[in-house]
Amino acid sequence: MARTLDRAFDLDNGNWVLKVSGAGFIPVEEAFQVTGPDINKAVSLAVAYFTLHTDRDRDGVVDPDAGPINRSNPPAITFGTAGVGAIIPVNCNSDGSNTAPGYADNQDKNVNGNNDRDHDIAHMQIKLVRVGANDPISPDWKLRLSLKNNGIGTAPPQQHFRVFNGIANNSTEILGPETDFETEIKANTLGATKSYGIEAVRFAGNGFRRGDGHIALEVIQPEVTGPSVRSYWFSEKIVAARWIGNHHLQTPTDLYVADAGNLAFRTALGAVALADGVTVNLADPENATPTGVPYLDVNTWRDDPDSPLANDDDRWLRDTIVSGHTAWPGNNGAVEEKQVFMKTFRLRPLQNWVYETLLSASVGVTYPAAGSRNDHLNDGNSGGNIGVTPPVKKTTNAGTTEYLYGRIYYGDNVYSRVNFSTRAFFDAQNMQAAIALDTDWLSVGHVDEMMTFVPYAAGANAFKKWKLLIASPKAAYDLMTTNQGAHGAAKVMQRPAWNTGTRTFGYTNLRIGGTSVACTINDLLGNGNAPLANPDGSGAYTYAQLRNWNLNGIEQVIGRNVRLLKDAFDLDDSDIIRVPVIFYPCHQIDENRPTLINDFISWRVGGDDHGFNVFPGKNNGFRTGALTTDMPNMFVGNNRLYVPKPFGPWIEAPGHDMAAARDEDKNGYDLFEQDLKTKLATAGVTHTCVFIDDWNDYHVAHGEIHCGTNELRTPYDGQTAFGAARYEDWWTAVDA
Structure with missing residues (x-):
């Protein structure tokens, strides 16, 4: 709209230059003759x-x-x-x-x-x-x-x-x-x-x-x-x-596993993935080109001083990267999505493959700790120590908080915790408020050794479409106690092989650190000497010590973590499936911190119990690893759970399941496997368990299938899950 502005000047007669300017106007400069009073001059500004x-x-x-x-x-x-x-x-x-x-x-x-x-x-x-x-x-x-x-x-x-x-x-x-x-x-x-x-x-x-x-x-x-x-x-x-960490209700499309002299394992994994509609991609860190990891040094991109690393075997796909994605309003009205792995602060050869091969047009990589000098390198930084719950909510007297994209959880302990830059990265996304759990009792210290979430389509609402699987020594010992009368001689931690000629089973003893850990139900429930040595150097310990320590120590420590989870979101016992796992002491904690009264499981007349009467993770106690394989450390697929074969008690039952693919499964079954399948079916979980032998490739090195794999998952369909269009995109779904 045009505007008129009048301005009066008292001027002597003569020649003058008129200059008119203003913010947002083309200036005018005109010379004209002043010849008398009351002269008007109109100027139009563009x-x-x-x-x-x-x-x-x-x-x-x-x-x-x-x-x-x-x-x-x-x-x-x-x-x-x-x-x-x-x-x-x-x-x-x-x-x-x-x-x-x-x-x-x-x-x-x-x-x-x-x-x-x-x-x-x-x-x-x-x-x-x-x-x-x-x-x-x-x-x-x-x-x-x-x-x-x-x-x-x-x-x-x-x-x-x-x-x-x-x-x-x-x-x-x-x-x-x-x-x-x-x-x-x-x-x-x-x-x-x-x-x-x-x-x-x-x-x-x-x-x-x-x-x-x-x-x-x-x-x-x-x-x-x-x-x-x-x-x-x-x-x-x-x-x-924002970056959003992926959870197990999202559809996996691609699975990554390293070539690490593990052909039999990869073949079995590939067969399951093929049937599950998941594409397997091979990582090859041993032959990857040593590649620098860039970071911004003020105003110049440089290779991190700790890179490149020499190429070598590094089979732990989970530990170097964390699966996630990002999305934004794209140009011309389309929403754009990108798969983005978060690189963890872990300096191992696998990062060469990440930056040479995984980083591509379809996959991004972000590294919060790149170039940092304020972060500490430790096992707690690994991706196996970082997980994401499915959507959950927390109900209190003050109201309900909904976590539409789940909550990040990670293990935290005295000397090994997720580094500062990564924790700051999680917090700054303001999407998946983090939960810190106690993993001080685990030798490797990763939360995936303790728990996982599996889909449960029949959940009452969008925040209960899951079941929580928790490792439980009590579940293992209760199961063996119930079956001891009929199957006390059942072989444990022995690989069964069916002889079609004699129609009998033969067994191969399984080993940890070169020592056979083969035993029976009777052994595990008895008081004889267990095969592995006490990490305190005192020699052998008994199966009774191992049993009591599992039941009164590890089960209690895991229970404390369950209580932390219950404090963090609505979690009932009916949401939890306890999975049989037996743990063993890996090394004794001898650190410059006191052993407090509450750190003791029990007082023993005549002195200590060589670490077995101290809660795992406390000074003078033990850090632990899974003795039988750690079934919660699984890969959650589309319709299948890729579960590490537990090598629990093997029950010989010729003709047990003639529809099974393997002769061994036709004529026998693993008590721990059966227990997991039964509990899942009873709970209404429809995913099928497929058990894969990872003992020699991963278990003996304190890892399982989840540790050795990683994946891409499609972004969560919030619109369908929560029943409104606003939940399709994160920027309309969240209010913060």
Whole structure:
């Protein structure tokens, strides 16, 4: 709308120069003759001002209308159905060949190919708005474009976001890690609309707690405010897309396993996966090219000093990476999703394969601890020590808190805990509030040795579509006690083989550390000497000591963790399936900390019990490992559970199941296997158990199938699960 402004001047007769200027107006300069009083001079000013635009309403299209002038827009980043503020993708996959080996797209200065251009960067625009005459823009006008933080205590803003000089392939950085936080643009070089690409350099985390920032456009008209002071400005708040850890209600599509001299295991695993509709991908760390791990050192990308590592055997797929995904409003109205593994702070040869092969156009990698000097290397950092519950909720007198994407849980102990940068990364996503559990009693110290979640489609609501499987020595000993009368001589930790000629079973003793651990139910329930030595150096211990320590020590420690879980979300005993597992002492704890009265399982007349009367994980007690294989340490597939074969009591029963594929299973059964299958079926879990022998390849090294595999899973279908369209995307589903 046109405006009229009158201004009166008292001037002497003579020649004068009339100059008229204002913020957002093309200046006018005219010379004219003043010849007498009451002379009127009308001047029309052409309007020309620049505005800044992002996709603040998250519909996949840059907003046509600018926000309020001289104010940040929106006032705050919000989520939910009315949430506002442009969501910027963390471009951590690798689309283009112009990136160096091991580098993701957001670790160089360019738009890396058409796929990167079309799917992995957000768009921003500067528009020139004109009203009136189309007068030329002054060559003295400047635009100052800058990245700024929304809060204090964060790293420089250019370490978080990158702005490209366009949206075409090979567009280059003008703001970001390798340039600066601000740049000047000559205003007369822009047309009516100039598009820019934006990507996030990192997810929220340490030094970037809120994951947000803002882009400011300051317009400098020297004739109005001088050569360096802004005349007016626009600002758009932006936020990095969030990382979401995957859980077991999501459909697995791809499974990864390492080539580690484990052909028989991989063959068995592959057969199960094929029947389950899961593609198996082979990792080959022994032959991977040693590859540097990039990190941002102020304004330069460098290889982490601890990389590259020499290639070698590293079969623990679970421990180097954590499966997850991210999503954001894509361009042209499409929602974009990307599989993203979080690299753990673990320096082992598998990371060469991760950065050389796994990092690709379809899979991204993010590394919260890259280049950190404040993190501590320990077993607690491993991915086997990090899990995600399915959707859960917590009900209290004050109300109900819903965790639509589940809750992260990890093990925590005195000397081995998830490193600071990774914990800060989890917290900053503000999506899956973390639960710390006690794993001080485990030798490796990983939560996947203790528990897992399996799908339960018949759950009463979307927050109970699961059952929790917990390792339980009590379940093992109760089962053996019940069966001792009929099957006391049943072989335990012995590999059965059916002889079709003699129609009898032969057995191979299983070993740990070169020592046979073969025994029977009668042995385990008796008081003879167990085969493994006491880690305290005192020699043999008895099966009675082992039994009492399992029942009164380990079962109690696991029970404490169950109580922690009950405090964290709505968990009833009916949600829990206790899985038979027997543990053994791996090493004694001799640390500079006291053994307190409450650390003792019991007082023993005449002195201690060589560590067996101290709770596992306490000083002078033991850290432990699974003696029979740890069945909860399984891979949860689409319709099958890939369970480590427990080698529990083998019951000889010729003709027991003639429909079974193996002769052994036709003529006998494992008591622990049968117990798990029965409990799952009784609870209504429809997944089929398939038991895979991993004893020699993983179990003897304190791991099982879950430790040795990793996977991609499709993002959770929240709209179907929770029954409303708002739950389809995380930015409308959550309110924080």
